[in-house]
Amino acid sequence: MCGIIGYIGNKNAVEIAMEGLKKLEYRGYDSAGIAALINGKIHTVKCKGKIKNLESLINEKLKKAKIAIGHTRWATHGKPSDENAHPHCSGGIALVHNGIIENYAELKKELEKEGYKFISETDTEVIAHLIKKYRDKMPLEKAVINAVSRLKGSYALVIIDEQQPEKIIGVRMESPLVVGVMEDEKFIASDVPAFLNYCNRVIFLEDGEMAILERDEIKIYDIKGKEKEKKLISITWTPSMAEKGGFKHFMLKEIYEQPRALADTIRGRVFPDGSKINYDDLGLTQNKLNLIRKIYLVACGTSYHACLIGRYMIEKIAAVPVEVDIASEFRYREIPFEKDSLLIAITQSGETADTLAALRYAKKSGVKTLTICNVLGSTASREADAVFYTHSGPEIGVASTKAFTSQIVALYIFAFALSMAKKYASKIVYKKFLKELFLLPRMAEEALKLDDNIQQLAKELYRKPNFLYLGRGVNYPVALEGALKLKEISYIHAEGYAAGEMKHGPIALVEEGFPVIFIVSNDLYLEKTLSNIEEIKARDGFIITFSSSNTDKLKKISDRFIYVEGLNSYLDTVLFSIPLQLLAYHVALLRGCDVDQPRNLAKSVTVE
Numbered sequence: 363m364c365g366i367i368g369y370i371g372n373k374n375a376v377e378i379a380m381e382g383l384k385k386l387e388y389r390g391y392d393s394a395g396i397a398a399l400i401n402g403k404i405h406t407v408k409c410k411g412k413i414k415n416l417e418s419l420i421n422e423k424l425k426k427a428k429i430a431i432g433h434t435r436w437a438t439h440g441k442p443s444d445e446n447a448h449p450h451c452s453g454g455i456a457l458v459h460n461g462i463i464e465n466y467a468e469l470k471k472e473l474e475k476e477g478y479k480f481i482s483e484t485d486t487e488v489i490a491h492l493i494k495k496y497r498d499k500m501p502l503e504k505a506v507i508n509a510v511s512r513l514k515g516s517y518a519l520v521i522i523d524e525q526q527p528e529k530i531i532g533v534r535m536e537s538p539l540v541v542g543v544m545e546d547e548k549f550i551a552s553d554v555p556a557f558l559n560y561c562n563r564v565i566f567l568e569d570g571e572m573a574i575l576e577r578d579e580i581k582i583y584d585i586k587g588k589e590k591e592k593k594l595i596s597i598t599w600t601p602s603m604a605e606k607g608g609f610k611h612f613m614l615k616e617i618y619e620q621p622r623a624l625a626d627t628i629r630g631r632v633f634p635d636g637s638k639i640n641y642d643d644l645g646l647t648q649n650k651l652n653l654i655r656k657i658y659l660v661a662c663g664t665s666y667h668a669c670l671i672g673r674y675m676i677e678k679i680a681a682v683p684v685e686v687d688i689a690s691e692f693r694y695r696e697i698p699f700e701k702d703s704l705l706i707a708i709t710q711s712g713e714t715a716d717t718l719a720a721l722r723y724a725k726k727s728g729v730k731t732l733t734i735c736n737v738l739g740s741t742a743s744r745e746a747d748a749v750f751y752t753h754s755g756p757e758i759g760v761a762s763t764k765a766f767t768s769q770i771v772a773l774y775i776f777a778f779a780l781s782m783a784k785k786y787a788s789k790i791v792y793k794k795f796l797k798e799l800f801l802l803p804r805m806a807e808e809a810l811k812l813d814d815n816i817q818q819l820a821k822e823l824y825r826k827p828n829f830l831y832l833g834r835g836v837n838y839p840v841a842l843e844g845a846l847k848l849k850e851i852s853y854i855h856a857e858g859y860a861a862g863e864m865k866h867g868p869i870a871l872v873e874e875g876f877p878v879i880f881i882v883s884n885d886l887y888l889e890k891t892l893s894n895i896e897e898i899k900a901r902d903g904f905i906i907t908f909s910s911s912n913t914d915k916l917k918k919i920s921d922r923f924i925y926v927e928g929l930n931s932y933l934d935t936v937l938f939s940i941p942l943q944l945l946a947y948h949v950a951l952l953r954g955c956d957v958d959q960p961r962n963l964a965k966s967v968t969v970e
Contacts, residue, residue: 363726364391364433364434364435364436364448364459364460364552364775365382365383365386365387365391365433365434365460365551365552365772366386366431366432366433366458366460366518366520366539366550366551366552366556367379367382367383367386367431367432367433367549367550367552367556367557368430368431368432368458368520368522368530368532368549368550368551368575369382369429369430369431369530369548369549369550369557370428370429370528370530370547370548370568370575370576370577371428371544371546371547371577371748372428372546372547372731373428373547374425374427374428374578375398375427375428375429375430376396376398376420376424376425376427376430377391377425378419378430378549378557378560379396379397379398379430379431379432380413380416380420380432381559382432382549382551382556382557383396383413383416383432383433383434383556384413385554385555385558385559386434386551386552386553386555386557387413387434389670391434391435391436392410392411392435392436392437392442393408393409393410393411393416393434393435393442393443393444393446393447393448394408394409394411394412394413394416394432394433394434394435394447395407395408395409395416395432395433395435395447395449395458396408396416396424396430396431396432396433396436397430397431397432397449397451397456397458398424398427398429398430399427399428399429399430399522399524399527399626400423400424400426400427402524402527403524404451404454404455404456404522404524405423405424405427405852406449406451406456407419407420407424408433408447408448408449408812409442409444409447409948410442410443410444410447411442411714412522412686412883413434413499414765415915418551418883427966429522429527429528429530431449431456431457431458431520431522432458432528433449433458433459435447435448435885438462438485439462439466439483439484439485439486440482440484442481442621443484445481445482446482446483446484446528448484448486448488450482450484450486450487450489450490450946451490452478452487452490452491452493452494453494453498454494454523454524454525455490455493455494455497455502455521455522455523455524456490456521456522456523456914457489457490457519457520457521457522458486458519458520459485459489459517459518460516460517460518460521460537460538460552461515461516461517461518461535461536461537461896462485462515462516463485463486463488463489463513463514463515463517465512465513465514466485466488466513466515468641469488469492469512469513471489473488473491473492473495473888476495476848478491478495483765485515487603488782489509489510489519489712490515491519492509492512492513492862493505493506493509494511494705495509496508496580497523497525498845501526502521502525502526502529502531503531503574503587504587505571506519506521506531506533506572506904507572507585507586507587508591510533510535510585511585511638512534512835513916514538515535515580516535516536516537516715516788517533517534517535517536517537518532518533518534518535518537518538518539518552519531519532519533519534520532520539520550521533528576528577529574529575529576530550530574530575531572531573531574531575532550532567532573532575533571533572533573533585534568534569534570534571534572534780535569535570536718536741537552537682537713537717538550538552538553538566538711538713538740538741539552539567539573540552540553540554540564540565540567540739541564541565541566541567541573541575541580542554542557542560542561542562542563543561543563543564543565543580544561544563544587545578546577546578547560547561547577548573548575548576548577548580549561550573554597554599554756555599555756555758559600562596562597562598562599563594563595563596563597563919564594564595564596564597564739565580565582565592565593565595566595566739566740566744567582569741570584570585571584571585571590572584572585578798581674585596594751595738595739597738598906598941599755599756601711602646610951611759611947611957611958612758612759612958613759613763613943613945613947613957613958614852614957616757616758616759616763616764617763617764617810617940617943617944617947618810619754619755619764620763620764620767620768620806620810620936620940621803621804621806621807621810622755622803623752623754623755623764623767623768624751624767624768624771624802624803624806625655625803626753626754626755626935627752627754627768627775627804628771628775628799628800628803629772629774629900630643631643631644632775632778632799632800633798635793635797638782639696639775639778639779640747641779641783643749643773644748644750644776644779645732645747645749645750645752646732646748646779646806648779648782648783649783650730651780651783651784652777652783652784653702653704654682654702654703654704654730654780655682655683655700655701655703656682656683656684656685656700656702656703656704657676657682657683657684657685657703657704657706658684658685658686658687658692658697658699658703658704658705658706658729659672659684659685659686659687659705659706659708660686660687660688660692660705660706660707660708660717660720660721661688661689661691661707661709661717662688662689662709662714662716662717663762663768663846664710664761664762664765664843664846665708665709665714665717665762665765665766665769666686666689666936667690667766667839667840667842667843667846668708668766668769668770668773668839669686669706669708669773670686670838670839670842671770671773671836671839671840671932671935672684672686672706672708672769672770672773672776673686674835674836674839674932675773675774675777675836675932676773676777676780677950678681678777678778678932679777679778679780679781679786679787679795679932680777680778680780680781680784680786681781681784681786682780682784685952687720688721689707689714689716689717689720690716692720692723693716693719693720693723695766699724699727699728699729702729702903703729704729704731704732705720705721705724705729705730705731705732706731706732706733706734706776707720707721707724707732707733707734707742707746708733708734708735708769709730709734709740709742710735710736710737710757710762710765710769710771711735711737712733712735712736712740712741712742712743713737713740713741713742714742717742717941718741718742719746721733721742721745722745722846725745725747728825730747730748731745731746731747732746732747732748732749732750732776732842733745733746733748733749733750734749734750734752734769734772734773734776735751735752736751736752736753736754736755736757736765736768737751738751739751741904749770750775750776752765752768752769752771752772753768753963754768758958759945759958760851760958760959760960760963760964761847761850761957761960761963762852763943764777766819766843766939767806767936767940770936771799771802771936772940774799774932774933775799776786778792778795778796781816789908795930797932798929798930799933802929802933802936802937805927805928805929805933805937806936806937806940808927809926809927809937809940809941810940810944812924812926812940812941812944813944814947815857815924816924816941816944817944817948819906819922819924819945819948820945820948820949820951820952823906823945823949823953824852824866824948824952824953826854826875826877827854827855828855828856828857828871828876828877829845829848829854829855829856829857829858829877829879830845830856830857830864830868830871830876830877830878830879831844831845831856831858831859831876831878831879831881832859832860832864832878832879832880832881832891832893832894833847833858833860833861833880833881833882833891834860834861834862834887834890834894835883835885835886835887835931835934836883836931836932836935837881837882837883837887837929837931837934837938838858838859838860838861839859839935840881840935840938840942841859841861841879841881842859843858843939843942844856844858844879844881844939844945844946845857845858845939846858847942847943847946847947848945848949850946850960850963851946851947851950851955851957851960851962852946852949852950852953852955853955853961854949854953855952861880861887861890861891861894861924862890862894864894864897864898865894865897869898869901872898872901872902872903873894873901873902873903874902874903875902875903875904876902876903876904877903877904878898878903878904878905878906879906879907879908880894880895880905880906880907880908880909880939881908881909881942882907882908882909882910882911882916883909883911883928883931883934884909884910884911884928884931885908885931888911888913888916892915892919895907895916895919895920895921896919899919904921904922905920905921905922906920906921906922906923906924907919907920907923908924908926908932908938908941908942909923909924909925909926910927910928910934910937910938912925924941926941
C-alpha cells in the first residue's frame, strides 16, 4: 500500500525523504510527492508515476530543507494524477495519509459549505482542510486531535505546519506508523526500511496515538492528549538485508534467502535432538494448548494457502479439528464459536486490514487469538493474545516467497507443540518428525540447485496463455500457491485445483499442448495422482511433474519431470514451493514483467 517518510534534523531532509520513498517502492504506488519546510514556508512537489519523475522536480532550493515529508500513493480515491498525489495542503499545513476515510463525503460537503475549495478527488484533502479549520482556533496539536476525532476509517497521518516549523506530527489509526529516534534527528515512516540506513532505534505507534517530533525530543500522546511512555525497540535487521544483495530482483534474492529464513524460524523453537518444543517462544503454555478443542485459521492471499497446509498438519499431527477461512469473508460471518477455540491469524506484515478485522472479531467474541507474523511490533503481534514470529526478515518483493515457507514451518512447529501438549503421539514419532525439520534448511538449499533446470523449463513455457496446477492432499494448497505466483508476476492465467476434482470441470480446458503442472509426493496419494496424470495424457496435455517420488512410471508419463528430494509430505510443501517460485520468476522475467512490483498489486494491503 502507500508509503510514508518524514524527517527532521540537520541533514538534507529532501534527500533523506527521497531515499526513504525508494526504500518503500515495494509497497506499490502510482504517484509520489514531497513537502519541505524552508524558512518557515512549505514547498511541495508531486507527480503521477514513478519516483524518478519526482526526482526531476527537485531543485537546489528544496535541498536546503531540514524538515520534509514524503509519500508514495496507491489509489483508493481518485485516479492516479498530479492533483491526487500527496502531500495535500491547506492554509500552511501539508500532510500525507495512508488508509481510507469512510465518512469523507459528508465531511467534504460540510467544508465546502464553509468555503473550502477542493482540487483533488481524494479523501485525504478533507483531512488537510479539517485540521486547518481547527488550527485557526487552537494550537496544531489540539487541532489534529479534534480533526481525527471526526474521522471514520483508517489512517496514518504525518503533518507539518508553517506556524510550527520545528515539528512533525504523526497520528495512527489502523494503519502502521513507526518513529525512528536519534539524538538530534527524528524519522517517521510507514515501515522501518524507509530509514533503516540511518537509524535502528524505533517506537511503534499504537492505534489512537500521536507522536510529536522535534530534532532533540519526541513525545507520544493518546488521542485525548494525555502523554504516554513508550519503549524504544532496537531493530536487528541490517540495511543490507533490505537491499538486493547482488541479485537482479528482490524476489529472486528472497527465494534464495529461504534456507536462512527457515533456519531462523526453527532456531530456538525446537530442541536439537527433536524431543521438545520451546513453548515460551510460541507464546502459549502447554496447559493452554491442551485446552484447545477447535482451531480457526484465517488469512489473505498467500498466507491463506499456508493456512490450508496448516489444516492438514494440525488435524493429522494433533487430531484437533481446523476451520480455514479467507479473512475478508470470515469477518462478516456470524460464527457460533465453539468453547475452547483458538483463532490463528497469519499475516506477513501484521498490518493486513481484513486479517486484523478477523482477529478483532474473534477477540470480541471471547476467542483466544494467536498471530503468526513476520514483523516485530506490528499491529497483529500487539493485539493477539500470543504471537509466533517467523523471523524471515524483510520481504521487499510484492509476491511473497520466504514469508510463505516460513509460515508453513511455523504451523508445523505449532502442530507438534499442540500434539505434545495433548500427548497425542509417541516420543519416537515426535523425534522423527522434528529431526526432519532440522534437515529442512539444507534440503531447501538442494531445491535451489534446480534453478538451472527451471530456467530451461521456463523457456519452453513462457508463451503459454494458460496453466493448470494440480495436487492432492497437502499438495493441493501448494498447487493453489504455485498458480497464484505465476499469475501475480507473469500475468498469465493460472488455476490451482485439487487433482481429484479436476475431472469435474477443469479437464474441459485440456487440449494438445495445454500445460498442466502436477505436484506429487511419495505418499498414499501417489497412485491416485498417477491416474489423474493419465487422464491429462489421454487428452494430449503437456505434463510437468514436480515430485519427491523418482519412480520410472512417473518419469515416463511426464513430458517434463523435476525430482525434488523430500523429507515428509508436510515439509515437502516447502521444498515444492521453491522450484514453483523459481518457475514463476523466470517465466515473468522472459515476458518482460516487473517482477518486484507487479501491476495493480501492493505488498501490505492495509485497507478493506
